[in-house]
Amino acid sequence: MISNTRRPKHRNRIRIMMMNEREKNMVEITQKEAAEMLLQHDSILVLMHKSPDGDTIGCGYALCLALRACGKQAQPVCSDEVPAQYNYFTDSVPTQTFTPQFIVSVDVADTQLLGDTLSVYRDKIDLCIDHHGSNKRFARYGIIEAAAPACAQMLTGIIREMGVPIQGAMADALFTGLTTDTGCFRYASVTAETYRTAAYLVEQGAQNGTINRLMFETKSxxxxxxxxxxxxxxxxxxxxxxxxxxxxxxxxxxxxxxxxxxxxxxxxxxxxxxxxxxxxxxxxxxxxxxxxxxxxxxxxxxxxxxxxxxxxxxxxxxxxxxxxxxxxxxxxxxxxxxxxxxxx
Missing domain, CATH: 3.10.310.30 (Diaminopimelate Epimerase; Chain A, domain 1)
Structure with a gap:
């Protein structure tokens, strides 16, 4: 069980803006700034939306793998159980217990989508990484790219900015997010950058054929x-x-x-x-x-x-x-x- 009591944050490298308790004005940042912010903290909780899909799950687990690769404590959490069909990468992230310094949400457009179990964190989110144009700007900081067809496309860029090698389960998790939110790259929202991201992840070892078969050609x-x-x-x-x-x-x-x-x-x-x-x-x-x-x-x-x-x-x-x-x-x-x- 992860406590929601948080220690003071490090403030020496990223300026923290004080916000009115009744109205939080989210500060929009770049992928590089998001990477720098993540690297400043040692214990990070990553929130996924309820009724989780491949994008929020892939991003939640990939980010935690990247943070753990940097020697940090990181744990993905969701109000609903993560389906077993994603075990091919979720099994690589054993549970950690800690008091988070920093809270991040991935692929969450509105705190209502966190579900009841994670509702305690609704006004405590430090960084929002999302690709929905309808995002409610609920976090202290945020990177919102409505043109991105999947949050995984954005997160791939952020992890690369962190200087973390993308390989193994991390590559699989990011590719899963990318392919599921684009309908196996069929939607009009797919761009040249999406294909470049997919190609990069495959080069880094993502099992694209196996993943696409599991996601689109395998049904109970x-x-x-x-x-x-x-x-x-x-x-x-x-x-x-x-x-x-x-x-x-x-x-x-x-x-x-x-x-x-x-x-x-x-x-x-x-x-x-x-x-x-x-x-x-x-x-x-x-x-x-x-x-x-x-x-x-x-x-x-x-x-x-x-x-x-x-x-x-x-x-x-x-x-x-x-x-x-x-x-x-x-x-x-x-x-x-x-x-x-x-x-x-």
Missing amino acids: KAKVELEKLAMASLQYFCDEQIALICITTEMMQAAGAVDNDTESIPSLPRQIEGVKVAVTVKQKGEQDFRISLRTTEEVDASQICAQLGGGGHKAAAGCSYHGTLEETIEKMVALSVKALESSV
Whole structure:
């Protein structure tokens, strides 16, 4: 168990700005400055978002490996259990117990995404490393690169600035973050820099073939069954430009699925020809739903989700809604239709 009591920070190399307790103004820094800041501290806690995906997990573990390579104490933490499918690099980071001097979040756009277990750290985050344009600027310092398709692309640069050799499990972790958040490099957000980063990681030993097979071509029987049930709920709206599927508690139980089995399902309805907005409504409680949007270039998913307090990227975003399943569907269809009409 890691204590949330923190020792005074070293302040001799990076100027620390005092911030009003009621309103924190995040100071934006560069990759080099982030690297220098990380190297100034000896015990660092790395926060990942709840319902963790490959990017937040890859970044959390890669950063801890880099810090440990520098002789520091570092531990990744998450409100939810990290899925076993990532054991090929997570097993390289045994648990450490310490009192953190410095707290970092990776791939976290909003402190609400930390989950209940890590809520104690919401107002204690020193450095935020993120690639979401909707980031809430909650940390004391931050490096936010909305143009980066994955946080792992940014972190690869930061670790290189730290002067730490990237190899073995660290290379695998970073490549995992990069490939999962880009859909195996299929999304329009992928840039030339993304391919250069991927090439560098492969040169450093990342097992790209094995990782891509595990992430995109390997499914449990429960996941296959859940995909079948979810697609059976498919509904079309707005001249079939909107495709909506549901994942209910009953479906999860019938398939014998776990939360991680839902991760790639939101991409399925977007694959249908002619669909511009793919909506996945996932039940979290009796009247609580998590919505995942995937859109084509004509529609901004983050703007739709922002209307319900969510956010994300232009082509992939999420939000929550409280109500019945029917009310949730009606709300999301209305917002999606409005977005489509505005894009014309």
